[in-house]
Amino acid sequence: MTPDAIDLAVFRELQDTAGAEFVVELVDTFFEEAPLMLAELRDARASSDAERFRRAAHSLKSNSMTFGATTLGRLARSLELKGLDASPAADEAAIVALDVAWRDAAEMLRELTRG
Amino acid sequence: MAEGGHLLVVDDNKVNRLLLIRNLELQGHRAVGAENGRVALERLERETFDLMLLDIAMPEMDGFQVLERMLANSRLRDLPVIVTSAVEGMDSVVRCIELGADDYLRKPVNPVLLRARVHSSLEKKRLRDTQKELLQRFATSEVAQDLEQSGFALGGRHVQATVMFSDIRGFTALSTTQLPDETIELLNTYYTLMFDAISGQGGVVNQMIGDGLMAVFGAPLPLADAPAAAVRAALDMIEMVQLFNAERALEGKPPIAIGIGIATGEMVAGYTGTQRRATYTCVGDVVNLAARLEAHTKVAQRPVLVDAATRAALGANMQAKSLGRTAIVGFPEAIEVFAVVNPIWA
Numbered sequence: 001m002t003p004d005a006i007d008l009a010v011f012r013e014l015q016d017t018a019g020a021e022f023v024v025e026l027v028d029t030f031f032e033e034a035p036l037m038l039a040e041l042r043d044a045r046a047s048s049d050a051e052r053f054r055r056a057a058h059s060l061k062s063n064s065m066t067f068g069a070t071t072l073g074r075l076a077r078s079l080e081l082k083g084l085d086a087s088p089a090a091d092e093a094a095i096v097a098l099d100v101a102w103r104d105a106a107e108m109l110r111e112l113t114r115g
Numbered sequence: 116m117a118e119g120g121h122l123l124v125v126d127d128n129k130v131n132r133l134l135l136i137r138n139l140e141l142q143g144h145r146a147v148g149a150e151n152g153r154v155a156l157e158r159l160e161r162e163t164f165d166l167m168l169l170d171i172a173m174p175e176m177d178g179f180q181v182l183e184r185m186l187a188n189s190r191l192r193d194l195p196v197i198v199t200s201a202v203e204g205m206d207s208v209v210r211c212i213e214l215g216a217d218d219y220l221r222k223p224v225n226p227v228l229l230r231a232r233v234h235s236s237l238e239k240k241r242l243r244d245t246q247k248e249l250l251q252r253f254a255t256s257e258v259a260q261d262l263e264q265s266g267f268a269l270g271g272r273h274v275q276a277t278v279m280f281s282d283i284r285g286f287t288a289l290s291t292t293q294l295p296d297e298t299i300e301l302l303n304t305y306y307t308l309m310f311d312a313i314s315g316q317g318g319v320v321n322q323m324i325g326d327g328l329m330a331v332f333g334a335p336l337p338l339a340d341a342p343a344a345a346v347r348a349a350l351d352m353i354e355m356v357q358l359f360n361a362e363r364a365l366e367g368k369p370p371i372a373i374g375i376g377i378a379t380g381e382m383v384a385g386y387t388g389t390q391r392r393a394t395y396t397c398v399g400d401v402v403n404l405a406a407r408l409e410a411h412t413k414v415a416q417r418p419v420l421v422d423a424a425t426r427a428a429l430g431a432n433m434q435a436k437s438l439g440r441t442a443i444v445g446f447p448e449a450i451e452v453f454a455v456v457n458p459i460w461a
Contacts, residue, residue, distance in 0.1 A: 017226045062201040063130045066223040
């Protein structure tokens with residue numbers, strides 16, 4: 001487990017304001033949605049759809065920030081800002097890095113919500 | 116929180132949507148979600164909301180398109196909107212504000228900022244609703260809308276319209292024989308009835324003085340068959356007074372009678388006054404003639420008198436009988452006066 005995958009200050013604040021039980025539900029929703037966003041990102045890359053690519057990166061960034069998934073958020077943000085790369089290989093490498101960051105974040109979120 | 120609002124949260128991202136709804140509920144509001152602009156507009160058509168939180172980047176229909184559709188819809192134009200987005204750069208926010216959005220919240224939304232912005236938007240809406248209500252108490256919804264759309268622009272124009280004057284016969288004598296409270300109550304009931312009759316036919320009451328009132332048909336907004344509408348309103352007013360008199364008779368009170376004068380033609384119309392206090396008014400010979408005809412009902416012993424232009428515009432189902440030409444104060448030549456004939460009074 002990568003201990004800094006989730007910014008604990010952000011996550012605790014989310015629990016305080018929205019309620020810990022609700023956050024468990026919200027994390028479950030994120031577990032359902034994030035893989036879809038990553039798949040969408042890969043798909044948009046494969047079909048060179050710049051608009052979809054940007055939107056998927058944007059959604060992933062937005063949710064990462066909500067849970068304090070800082071690394072995941074930073075990587076997603078750089079993809080959103082850059083958009084589709086001229087070289088598909090560069091994007092594919094970035095998506096692999098994003099996938100790793102997602103697994104780290106997911107693992108820590110699971111720890112944090114399952115106690 | 117004392118008073119919660121009914122809010123619509125529009126966001127294609129499920130985590131964002133659920134979290135916003137949760138925060139709003141914790142802050143005492145009722146909130147429902149829509150996953151894109153199209154679904155949001157469908158909900159807006161069906162339900163009434165106090166405030167909308169709107170994401171910009173969404174599939175099917177984005178936030179810009181939603182704002183554009185709302186601007187074009189008079190029912191939705193005034194719904195306050197707070198844009199919520201994590202979109203990079205200020206351009207999109209500026210564009211939203213230009214499209215009528217009230218405020219902007221950056222995502223992830225900070226609950227404290229959310230509370231403050233939502234509270235302020237709801238307060239503004241309540242204020243706007245109160246103003247609208249006040250405006251509508253004195254004008255029809257059409258005039259209220261015209262006023263709002265023109266931004267209360269003062270200024271005049273020539274309009275073709277029908278003007279009505281009405282007052283209670285012998286009201287001053289009546290008011291000396293009854294208690295002050297009774298007089299005011301009588302006036303309030305009378306005005307309520309007259310307003311209903313006039314606005315029911317598309318007219319606008321624009322002045323009330325003592326027991327008299329002035330109403331306009333066909334201005335500031337056009338009205339089909341304005342002269343006929345004015346005469347129909349007059350007949351309704353007479354009928355309402357008869358019903359009112361039946362009630363008064365049960366309480367042992369004397370009946371009241373009204374006189375109505377109606378004239379049609381071109382006049383100058385506009386909002387007069389200052390930016391703070393303005394009234395819609397019409398001036399010109401036609402307006403003077405309507406006022407004189409109303410006064411002449413006492414002489415003619417007929418409740419409703421109209422001019423030739425009004426009479427000429429009446430359909431076959433409404434009749435007005437010529438009373439011949441009469442000298443009217445302020446008019447150099449004698450004017451033909453017509454009495455509206457209603458089978459009920461015959």
